[in-house]
Amino acid sequence: MNWFMEVQWSPYLVGAGIGILSWFTWLISNEPIGCSTSFSRIAGMIEKLFRGAKVEEKLYYQEVNPKIDWQMMFVLGIVIGALISSLLSGDLSGQWIPSVWSINFGNNLALRLLVGFAGGILLGFGARWADGCTSGHGISGTMQLAVSSWISAICFFIGGILVVQLIFKIVM
Amino acid sequence: MKTGKMKLFWGLLFGIIFGFLLQKGGATKYDVIINQLLLIDYTVVKIMLSAVIAGMIGLYIMQGLGWIKLRPKTGSWGKNAIGGLIFGAGFALLGYCPGTIAGAIGNGYLDALTAGLVGIIFGSGLLATAYPGLKKGVLKKGYFGNITLPQVFKVNNWVVIIPLTALIIVVFYFLERAGL
Numbered sequence: 001m002n003w004f005m006e007v008q009w010s011p012y013l014v015g016a017g018i019g020i021l022s023w024f025t026w027l028i029s030n031e032p033i034g035c036s037t038s039f040s041r042i043a044g045m046i047e048k049l050f051r052g053a054k055v056e057e058k059l060y061y062q063e064v065n066p067k068i069d070w071q072m073m074f075v076l077g078i079v080i081g082a083l084i085s086s087l088l089s090g091d092l093s094g095q096w097i098p099s100v101w102s103i104n105f106g107n108n109l110a111l112r113l114l115v116g117f118a119g120g121i122l123l124g125f126g127a128r129w130a131d132g133c134t135s136g137h138g139i140s141g142t143m144q145l146a147v148s149s150w151i152s153a154i155c156f157f158i159g160g161i162l163v164v165q166l167i168f169k170i171v172m
Numbered sequence: 173m174k175t176g177k178m179k180l181f182w183g184l185l186f187g188i189i190f191g192f193l194l195q196k197g198g199a200t201k202y203d204v205i206i207n208q209l210l211l212i213d214y215t216v217v218k219i220m221l222s223a224v225i226a227g228m229i230g231l232y233i234m235q236g237l238g239w240i241k242l243r244p245k246t247g248s249w250g251k252n253a254i255g256g257l258i259f260g261a262g263f264a265l266l267g268y269c270p271g272t273i274a275g276a277i278g279n280g281y282l283d284a285l286t287a288g289l290v291g292i293i294f295g296s297g298l299l300a301t302a303y304p305g306l307k308k309g310v311l312k313k314g315y316f317g318n319i320t321l322p323q324v325f326k327v328n329n330w331v332v333i334i335p336l337t338a339l340i341i342v343v344f345y346f347l348e349r350a351g352l
Contacts, residue, residue, distance in 0.1 A: 077190065
């Protein structure tokens, strides 16, 4: 039980655990681990609240129905699992501005939220453009040895590393 | 209907385990993810590549036994390379990805719960609106289908799996030796 209360486990152990978890998502649910499609479904559901059923006529929502599915429950589970883990180890944050951000860019909350919002838009847009995210391509697709996923995962990191260098090194 | 509900239950349960592991690994934290992109802390890469080794070996054994049928995603350069770079830029600005933001919310990071979450949903909705045009154009550029690496090299799956596993272990060895 003490083990469950530790703040951090070895990344190798955590990774192996995620790999083994994927055996069971395939065996029991016939689903790969993935997350980003759920945000499209949520976006469609919200749009439906404002524009009604005609949202479902959109080409994208014909391919990705805006309704609750396995993956959306999976994403909800992530929130719960991370909450349980952080409560057990006393690691629940409550922070608005992450430490590395405030050291480099200061304590202006509006700036952090603005950049985070812009980042979120690019992230959601890019994930659906590429048809997958760090989970669907980066973990599930690479382990299936899919060419589409290896290209995506490498480009996630190329884009991420370049833009981080830009904002941390040049802007500073 | 009953099997449908059962499937949703399993999704929730698997998600709880995934979120628990992500948090224990530190991947639900902006600081850990940004330090990875700054190349000063390789926690995220270690988690991902360890998952690839364990997952790949298990999944291909299970497929060999006929227990599962894998579904590699179809792709194109226009879809995966350009989409991947846009995603990377967002990853750098936000410091979370679609899975780890859910974990970050559970971990109590309020920038994730507010700006980040709203941004991702908004961005996903924008793509849905832009989709018909993109589908006819850039998403088709350089189409290569649902091929896998062994199919590209025209070899047995294990001719890729075994050397790739060895290569990843060598990468781990050098990361540890460099103290990263």
